[in-house]
Each structure stands twice: as C-alpha cells, then as structure tokens.
Amino acid sequence: MRLSAGDTNAKKACALEVCDAYENQGFLQIVGHSVSKDLQARFLEAIASFFALPLEEKQKISQELSPCYRGYERVGGQKLDELDNDASVDQKEGFSIRPERPLGRFLAGPNQWPGPNLPGMNSFKSTYMEYFDAVHALSKDMFRLIALSLNLDEGYFDEFAADPDGICLCRSHHYPPTPPDSTDRTRGIGAHTDFGALTLLLQDNVGGLEVLHKPTGTWHSVPPLEGSYVCNIGDLMQRWTNDRYRSTMHRVISPLSSKDRYSCAFFNEGMRDKVVEALPGCVPYGEKPKHGPIRVEDHQIK
Numbered sequence: 606m607r608l609s610a611g612d613t614n615a616k617k618a619c620a621l622e623v624c625d626a627y628e629n630q631g632f633l634q635i636v637g638h639s640v641s642k643d644l645q646a647r648f649l650e651a652i653a654s655f656f657a658l659p660l661e662e663k664q665k666i667s668q669e670l671s672p673c674y675r676g677y678e679r680v681g682g683q684k685l686d687e688l689d690n691d692a693s694v695d696q697k698e699g700f701s702i703r704p705e706r707p708l709g710r711f712l713a714g715p716n717q718w719p720g721p722n723l724p725g726m727n728s729f730k731s732t733y734m735e736y737f738d739a740v741h742a743l744s745k746d747m748f749r750l751i752a753l754s755l756n757l758d759e760g761y762f763d764e765f766a767a768d769p770d771g772i773c774l775c776r777s778h779h780y781p782p783t784p785p786d787s788t789d790r791t792r793g794i795g796a797h798t799d800f801g802a803l804t805l806l807l808q809d810n811v812g813g814l815e816v817l818h819k820p821t822g823t824w825h826s827v828p829p830l831e832g833s834y835v836c837n838i839g840d841l842m843q844r845w846t847n848d849r850y851r852s853t854m855h856r857v858i859s860p861l862s863s864k865d866r867y868s869c870a871f872f873n874e875g876m877r878d879k880v881v882e883a884l885p886g887c888v889p890y891g892e893k894p895k896h897g898p899i900r901v902e903d904h905q906i907k
C-alpha cells in the first residue's frame with residue numbers, strides 16, 4: 606500500500622485496502638511513507654553498532670535493572686511462543702525505549718542508554734530518538750487511515766495516538782547468524798500476536814518473518830521490501846473493532862545464514878486512560894458487543 610498518495614480519492618482507495626487487509630489478514634506493508642530511507646539506514650546502522658558491543662557493556666543497561674521495562678534484553682531473555690509450551694526461548698537480543706516520563710505510573714520512567722563514549726555510541730541516543738519521533742508520526746498517519754477504513758472521522762484516533770503520556774514502545778532486535786545445524790525451534794521468535802493497538806515493523810533484507818493464515822493453518826513469509834513497514838493490528842485493536850479487524854499470529858524463523866538480522870518494532874498502544882469498547886459501526890445491528898469495555902492500561906497489565 607502506498608501511503609503518501611495525496612488527494613481524497615487516493616486516500617479513500619488506501620482506506621479500502623486497509624479495511625480489506627485488516628478484516629482478512631491483519632497485516633499489510635506500507636511504502637511511500639514519511640520516514641526517510643536515510644534515517645532508516647542510519648538507525649539500522651546505529652542498532653547494529655549497539656548490539657556489537659561486548660555483552661558486559663550491554664548488561665549494564667539490562668532491562669532487569671529498569672522498573673519500567675526499558676533497556677537491553679539478552680538472547681533468551683524473552684519467550685513469545687503462545688502455541689507451544691515447550692518451545693525454546695527466543696533467539697534474539699533486544700533494546701527498548703519508551704517515552705521519557707517521570708517514574709510513577711505503569712511503564713513510565715527514564716530510558717537507559719549506553720555510555721556515549723563506547724565505540725560507535727556517540728550519536729546512538731540522538732539517532733534512536735529521531736527514529737522514535739519519525740515512526741511515532743507515521744503511526745499517527747496510520748491511525749487516520751484506519752479511522753477512514755472504519756468509516757469514522759479521519760481524526761477519530763488522533764488524541765489516542767498522539768498522547769505524550771501514551772504507552773509506546775520502540776524495540777529493536779538482533780537475530781544472530783544461524784549455523785547450518787540449527788532447527789526451526791532454535792531460530793528466531795515464537796508464534797504470538799501483538800498485544801496492543803498497532804505495530805510498525807522495520808526489517809532489514811534478511812527475511813524470516815512469517816504470518817499465520819488461520820483458515821488453512823499455513824505460515825506465509827513476509828518478504829522484506831526495502832524501506833517499507835510491516836503494519837499489523839494488535840489484540841487491543843481487534844477488541845476495539847469487536848473482532849472485525851484481526852490480530853494475527855506471526856513468528857520469525859531466521860533463514861539458515863551467516864548473516865545477522867536486524868529489525869525494529871514500534872508499538873503504539875495509545876492513551877493509558879482511554880476506555881476501549883466496540884467502535885461505532887463494528888457491532889452488527891441487533892447484536893451485543895463481543896467484549897466489555899477495558900481501560901488501555903488495564904489491558905496492558907493483564
């Protein structure tokens with residue numbers, strides 16, 4: 606889907622594509638958007654330099670030291686698989702930031718950054734923040750299209766998506782090279798749905814992301830398209846649309862390769878005090894909503 610298409614008719618055409626993609630697959634790819642290729646390239650380079658630091662340096666800003674889930678997560682620090690209890694831990698390391706707010710409310714607090722004097726780290730923070738702001742802006746554009754796709758006012762989600770106190774997470778990942786003897790279960794990350802409202806994923810050209818086609822139970826790869834964003838609906842938005850839009854299972858099985866894979870997921874979970882309940886037009890006439898109302902923050906804590 607080409608996002609920066611301009612006039613009203615083009616916007617409407619985009620909104621129809623969004624509706625079709627989210628009612629059926631829950632995933633789409635965006636090209637022609639507002640984040641420059643130059644910034645994407647600088648960002649991917651910056652995260653590669655960070656992950657190349659010695660483990661002991663990265664562990665100094667371990668997420669385990671943060672009361673508000675920010676910082677570094679070593680390989681094996683997460684297990685996302687929701688389909689298989691015996692699955693191995695995820696084969697990736699990560700680094701997360703969230704909006705910088707005073708400690709207090711759930712997930713609020715300071716970020717943790719690597720020391721600027723470490724090799725390659727002098728502009729890491731500024732590049733990461735520049736990227737965060739750019740992809741946050743893109744998520745607001747996407748929420749506008751989603752509003753149009755649901756026949757709502759274009760600005761319906763503006764306040765929700767732009768709230769400076771909102772719950773956002775920008776987590777970058779490094780998937781180490783996979784030796785020829787690795788099995789599917791020890792590569793990448795397990796099958797899961799995303800939790801919140803909307804995810805924007807930047808992936809490099811290595812590949813490995815797969816999406817489940819539920820009706821046939823088959824997995825389909827999401828081919829890397831240079832400069833694009835994979836944009837999917839999370840559980841909160843599925844609930845908000847009364848299950849009309851789908852939060853779809855996905856996973857990463859890194860291809861057998863001597864290459865490192867880098868990606869970054871930006872999650873916009875929106876305004877923490879917003880009460881989410883079935884959107885106008887999503888409950889068929891004469892039916893009851895499938896889910897009761899829930900506050901965004903309570904959905905996060907669940």
Ligand SMILES: O=C(O)CCC(=O)C(=O)O
Pocket residue numbers: 778799806808814855856857868869870
């Ligand atoms: O790295 C990827 O391609 C996918 C990451 C992902 O699904 C997630 O972080 O929720």
Ligand SMILES: [Fe+2]
Pocket residue numbers: 797798799855
């Ligand atoms: Fe995900």
